Amino acid sequence: MPNPFEYRDAVLYCEDVELTKIAEQAGTPCYVYSAGAILSRYRAYDDGLAGLPHRVCYAVKANSNLSVLRLLAQAGAGFDIVSGGELYRVLQAGGDPASVVFSGVGKTRAEIDYALEQGIHNFNCESEAEIALISSLATRLGKTASIAIRVNPDVDAATHPYISTGLKEHKFGIDIAEVESVYQRAATLPGISLDGVSCHIGSQLLAAAPLVEAARKLLALVGRLRAAGIAITELDLGGGLGVPYSPADDKPNIAAFLADIRTLVAGAGLFLLFEPGRSIVAEAGALLSRVLYRKKNGEKEFIIIDASMSELIRPALYDAHHEILPLRQSKFGTVKADVVGPVCESGDFLAVDRTVANVLPGDMVAAMTAGAYGFAMASNYNARPRPCEVLVEGATWRIVRTRETYADLTRGE
Numbered sequence: 001m002p003n004p005f006e007y008r009d010a011v012l013y014c015e016d017v018e019l020t021k022i023a024e025q026a027g028t029p030c031y032v033y034s035a036g037a038i039l040s041r042y043r044a045y046d047d048g049l050a051g052l053p054h055r056v057c058y059a060v061k062a063n064s065n066l067s068v069l070r071l072l073a074q075a076g077a078g079f080d081i082v083s084g085g086e087l088y089r090v091l092q093a094g095g096d097p098a099s100v101v102f103s104g105v106g107k108t109r110a111e112i113d114y115a116l117e118q119g120i121h122n123f124n125c126e127s128e129a130e131i132a133l134i135s136s137l138a139t140r141l142g143k144t145a146s147i148a149i150r151v152n153p154d155v156d157a158a159t160h161p162y163i164s165t166g167l168k169e170h171k172f173g174i175d176i177a178e179v180e181s182v183y184q185r186a187a188t189l190p191g192i193s194l195d196g197v198s199c200h201i202g203s204q205l206l207a208a209a210p211l212v213e214a215a216r217k218l219l220a221l222v223g224r225l226r227a228a229g230i231a232i233t234e235l236d237l238g239g240g241l242g243v244p245y246s247p248a249d250d251k252p253n254i255a256a257f258l259a260d261i262r263t264l265v266a267g268a269g270l271f272l273l274f275e276p277g278r279s280i281v282a283e284a285g286a287l288l289s290r291v292l293y294r295k296k297n298g299e300k301e302f303i304i305i306d307a308s309m310s311e312l313i314r315p316a317l318y319d320a321h322h323e324i325l326p327l328r329q330s331k332f333g334t335v336k337a338d339v340v341g342p343v344c345e346s347g348d349f350l351a352v353d354r355t356v357a358n359v360l361p362g363d364m365v366a367a368m369t370a371g372a373y374g375f376a377m378a379s380n381y382n383a384r385p386r387p388c389e390v391l392v393e394g395a396t397w398r399i400v401r402t403r404e405t406y407a408d409l410t411r412g413e
């Protein structure tokens, strides 16, 4: 399923469901995800690694809706988590804790205990102090924790600075120049087993070359560690492959990327792990919204819609591009406008100076490629209840998270 969203007779569909039907019945703003597209991306990873011992651990932070997690768990995915809350979500969705890798630079004592008790696959460790803490907590519980050290390979991922993580100046991982001595010291600690080497160099990479370069550096490191008597059996290459947000973007190919990796790791005797998030869910999702008003300030046109930075913060946070498409194509041509929300911030825009369909109040639009880091980063800013989420499967759809109410907004206060 290359693209689950397409026009049929000038009406936008997700799989076999007309999006206006969802918007009218579920209300707007509303996130819509295609189950078929999510599964086909997952399978592209799984098939690309066929014949090699591997696990594709979906990065939960990209989209942690329980129905999305359940879909992936049933397809055989593992999970990459970055908090205790994400582990809780995976377990609620029926995910197998033994398929979970725990990443992140600031795991708390309580989170480590929780993960040890649940029996996760391993910890991707980001500092020597964290390894020492896991060693002592695992020893106290009478367990042996499997450890990989997240290496910072000093590779420039050439992406937005906020989502680039693989350079020395970033807070992530342990510098590749120092990591061998860290392995040596960690090898003496009780309660842990040093099984893996891992990395994650950034997100939204539109070229695979930096990922392949990082893999090459990590493989060389595995060779040096093995020569020094540390029996590394697992290699985790993280996530990060990007998706085309605008028609001008390159279109990274999962199969081609994995083919490069296959050539590199052939015969290395390593269990391979990947942690893709965005590349599995981004293109499977859209944010539906209704046009509230049109207005002009001087020469500038504004299309004011009922979705905002509270529901989709990527344009404000990363200067991200999302295509804005009408749910019904009209004969009214196009207009150059800013597409903005109701939130009281000048940064509250979904598109700036963009040529979009000349939509009128009451019309509905979709912000495309919103399945990753969309709802997951939504907030209640301006006391806006978070939108509902819908999952489409073929010709059927269902609400997989209800729209928040005003009562939800004040719960706990």
Ligand SMILES: *Cc1c(COP(=O)(O)O)cnc(C)c1O
Pocket (backbone or CB within 6 Å): 059, 061, 062, 080, 082, 103, 104, 200, 202, 203, 204, 238, 239, 240, 241, 275, 276, 277, 278, 279
């Ligand atoms: C965010 C993250 C991922 C997923 O990144 P994508 O760009 O969404 O594929 C994987 N691993 C780690 C450690 C992360 O922090």
